[in-house]
Amino acid sequence: MADFIVLVKQVPDVKQITDNAFDPQTGTLIRTRLPSVINELDTNALAFANYMKRISADKEGKIIVLTMGPPMAEDVLRYCLGRCADIAVLLTDKALGGADTFATANPLAFAVRKIVKQILNSTGDYYIVTGMQSLDGDTAQVPAQIAEELSLPCIAYATNAEFKNNRFELTRIISGGNQLVAAKSTPAVITVAKYEYPVFAAFAQARRANALQIIQWSADDIGAPHIGVAGSKTRVIRVFPPGKSKRSCQRMEDVKKLARTLAQSLKEDSQQSAQDKQTADRYVISKKRKVFYDRSFESTDSEIEDFKILADKLKQLGIERIEQIDEYTKKQILDTAGEHFHINALEDMLTGLESTDSSYQGEVWVVAEHHNNKIHPATFELIGKARSLADSLETKVGVCLPGDSVKPMADDLIAAGADNIYVVADKLLAAFDPAVFRKAVADCVKKHQPQIVLFAATPRMRMLAPMVSYRLRCGLTADCTGLDIRDSTRKGQIGILLQTRPALGGNVMATICTKDSKSQMATARPGVMKSLTPDPSRKGKIIEHSLDLSADDMSLEILKTEHSTGRVDFAADIIVSGGKGMQNRDNYESLVGSLCQTLTEKLKVKVERGASRAAVERGFIDRVHQVGQTGTSVGPKIYIALGISGAIQHMIGIANSKTIIAVNRDPVAPIFKNCDYYIVGNVEEIIPKLIQNL
Numbered sequence: 191m192a193d194f195i196v197l198v199k200q201v202p203d204v205k206q207i208t209d210n211a212f213d214p215q216t217g218t219l220i221r222t223r224l225p226s227v228i229n230e231l232d233t234n235a236l237a238f239a240n241y242m243k244r245i246s247a248d249k250e251g252k253i254i255v256l257t258m259g260p261p262m263a264e265d266v267l268r269y270c271l272g273r274c275a276d277i278a279v280l281l282t283d284k285a286l287g288g289a290d291t292f293a294t295a296n297p298l299a300f301a302v303r304k305i306v307k308q309i310l311n312s313t314g315d316y317y318i319v320t321g322m323q324s325l326d327g328d329t330a331q332v333p334a335q336i337a338e339e340l341s342l343p344c345i346a347y348a349t350n351a352e353f354k355n356n357r358f359e360l361t362r363i364i365s366g367g368n369q370l371v372a373a374k375s376t377p378a379v380i381t382v383a384k385y386e387y388p389v390f391a392a393f394a395q396a397r398r399a400n401a402l403q404i405i406q407w408s409a410d411d412i413g414a415p416h417i418g419v420a421g422s423k424t425r426v427i428r429v430f431p432p433g434k435s436k437r438s439c440q441r442m443e444d445v446k447k448l449a450r451t452l453a454q455s456l457k458e459d460s461q462q463s464a465q466d467k468q469t470a471d472r473y474v475i476s477k478k479r480k481v482f483y484d485r486s487f488e489s490t491d492s493e494i495e496d497f498k499i500l501a502d503k504l505k506q507l508g509i510e511r512i513e514q515i516d517e518y519t520k521k522q523i524l525d526t527a528g529e530h531f532h533i534n535a536l537e538d539m540l541t542g543l544e545s546t547d548s549s550y551q552g553e554v555w556v557v558a559e560h561h562n563n564k565i566h567p568a569t570f571e572l573i574g575k576a577r578s579l580a581d582s583l584e585t586k587v588g589v590c591l592p593g594d595s596v597k598p599m600a601d602d603l604i605a606a607g608a609d610n611i612y613v614v615a616d617k618l619l620a621a622f623d624p625a626v627f628r629k630a631v632a633d634c635v636k637k638h639q640p641q642i643v644l645f646a647a648t649p650r651m652r653m654l655a656p657m658v659s660y661r662l663r664c665g666l667t668a669d670c671t672g673l674d675i676r677d678s679t680r681k682g683q684i685g686i687l688l689q690t691r692p693a694l695g696g697n698v699m700a701t702i703c704t705k706d707s708k709s710q711m712a713t714a715r716p717g718v719m720k721s722l723t724p725d726p727s728r729k730g731k732i733i734e735h736s737l738d739l740s741a742d743d744m745s746l747e748i749l750k751t752e753h754s755t756g757r758v759d760f761a762a763d764i765i766v767s768g769g770k771g772m773q774n775r776d777n778y779e780s781l782v783g784s785l786c787q788t789l790t791e792k793l794k795v796k797v798e799r800g801a802s803r804a805a806v807e808r809g810f811i812d813r814v815h816q817v818g819q820t821g822t823s824v825g826p827k828i829y830i831a832l833g834i835s836g837a838i839q840h841m842i843g844i845a846n847s848k849t850i851i852a853v854n855r856d857p858v859a860p861i862f863k864n865c866d867y868y869i870v871g872n873v874e875e876i877i878p879k880l881i882q883n884l
């Protein structure tokens with residue numbers, strides 16, 4: 191009998207975020223200004239578990255919902271009990287608060303162990319079902335880390351299940367297609383990317399839900415070793431509002447003007463994409479700085495300011511070496527700069543100044559991703575970034591290249607800027623099984639101890655990175671859009687990696703650093719970092735890393751892989767994408783099709799069709815045309831989005847486009863806040879007019 195443990199989370203309702211929901215000083219979200227709701231993808235997970243139960247052999251399994259949060263998180267458990275859950279467990283304790291994903295996965299895994307022992311009588315036939323990611327954190331790390339803690343197979347991005355041959359076979363999304371897989375053993379973790387058949391609250395069930403008692407456990411009850419802020423492997427340095435979109439977001443009323451602008455944008459091809467404008471403020475290692483108190487590379491502006499004031503004082507006092515600072519010097523500093531910092535802060539700063547060596551040693555690494563013997567473009571982007579980080583830190587760029595017969599790809603990695611290629615080759619790495627890959631990569635990282643390990647935030651790597659980092663007890667920051675080397679001198683941390691990422695659906699930005707870890711790890715958003723122009727004359731070293739892998743390491747049986755058969759040329763100058771707003775396949779075909787044809791004929795450029803995931807799932811066009819997080823990242827001269835709302839997972843994939851033009855009938859469609867030109871209107875009216883004017 192299969193039982194189901196569904197993990198749910200209470201999140202602020204980011205769809206209702208208003209400008210006054212943020213503290214204007216700190217940019218942080220004032221939680222009380224927003225209603226809390228159940229994370230949407232977790233409702234999908236609940237419905238998915240219910241569906242799995244219904245199609246299972248005996249249909250008798252229990253559905254147990256588990257959440258970790260404040261006492262008010264009981265609401266989401268009642269929501270689940272009112273639908274199809276049988277039992278609810280609330281893990282609540284102040285000591286669990288402020289946790290990062292590592293210190294969230296750890297207690298949740300321990301709570302699962304306790305559920306299995308005490309409620310499921312130690313059965314081995316259960317599934318942990320979760321939403322792929324939560325709307326607030328958006329990291330997608332916790333489910334994979336729970337799988338790692340419990341040594342379970344993890345099937346990510348599931349969209350459907352069938353019960354066949356006395357087991358569950360799951361359909362899941364992979365880049366450019368679908369895959370049918372089965373876990374080689376149970377229990378297993380399943381993360382749901384989408385399931386559109388919600389369970390509604392029935393009257394009788396809802397009444398029962400209110401009467402049911404929720405099991406409440408504290409941190410002591412589960413005995414997890416890594417909890418709360420203390421158990422976390424990352425630390426938030428600052429939270430700030432995202433800068434206004436660097437795109438012009440210009441509304442156009444006149445289709446004729448839009449047609450003209452479109453043609454002009456193509457000619458100009460000038461504006462760098464918004465993401466291009468990353469600052470290249472190169473870090474200098476502290477030993478190379480002229481004076482010991484030069485601390486111009488602190489993590490926050492206020493720290494830079496404080497150290498500037500301190501530097502001025504030390505200069506005025508003629509101090510040239512740290513040993514010259516005595517109690518009298520400190521008094522002199524405080525007498526004149528006392529309004530800026532307190533004695534304790536001064537002591538911390540002076541102690542920090544004694545640290546000159548980097549807090550981390552070793553190379554800067556990228557874990558390579560490849561499909562069909564071709565390196566994924568996001569790997570080259572990361573090598574570009576790794577090169578500049580490594581040059582700042584005066585170290586080398588290493589690439590971990592796991593797979594079967596992957597050595598021939600090493601030259602491309604060296605040409606892209608890498609120095610050392612760590613090849614982990616094994617037949618068992620021919621197809622992507624997260625359990626085998628994480629063993630291979632973790633073993634290689636453990637042996638060579640790089641100080642930084644970067645993964646692309648692609649579906650595959652967002653699964654692999656949390657497993658590797660959890661296994662090695664290292665911090666991991668998801669989906670970074672900024673990576674810089676800085677100091678946190680006051681905390682004695684020198685040459686650390688600052689990892690900046692959007693959170694709360696892109697409504698805030700957070701800068702995070704790693705703590706209590708041997709390596710600093712991050713996944714970085716594809717399309718944001720810049721690859722270098724390949725230099726085939728570059729020389730590098732290939733280092734073979736061998737390890738024992740056996741069939742027992744495999745966690746999945748891959749039953750069928752369907753890659754879209756269609757061919758697509760996303761290197762085109764213009765991509766015209768249709769979304770759910772195209773309504774149906776015929777509309778997509780006639781509107782997107784005819785606009786593509788007109789653009790090709792009139793502007794004499796290459797034009798390709800794209801689509802949102804919603805459009806692909808409705809069968810408007812083949813999956814190979816999907817743009818976005820689980821599709822392809824594109825960077826054409828002009829991206830035209832028709833009837834696409836602008837969900838973050840879509841926008842990630844078009845960030846590198848030089849000009850973005852959007853047509854949407856909703857005047858407050860999110861895409862309008864992140865495009866260059868837009869028209870509010872119905873695609874059925876606007877597109878024929880645009881074609882006419884072109």
Ligand SMILES: Cc1cc2nc3c(=O)[nH]c(=O)nc-3n(C[C@H](O)[C@H](O)[C@H](O)COP(=O)(O)OP(=O)(O)OC[C@H]3O[C@@H](n4cnc5c(N)ncnc54)[C@H](O)[C@@H]3O)c2cc1C
Pocket residue numbers: 231322383768769770771772801802803804805816817818819820821822832833834835836837838839840843853854855856859871872873874
């Ligand atoms: C883990 C994960 C990965 C994902 N990966 C991707 C991905 O790779 N790519 C992707 O695109 N999505 C992805 N998604 C899904 C994403 O969250 C959105 O659901 C999806 O992008 C929405 O597609 P859409 O904009 O076409 O549909 P909707 O969000 O439904 O928007 C349709 C838009 O059309 C407009 N509209 C309707 N009718 C008309 C009309 N007649 N004329 C003009 N406008 C009209 C509406 O105003 C609306 O704004 C992912 C989600 C998850 C959870």
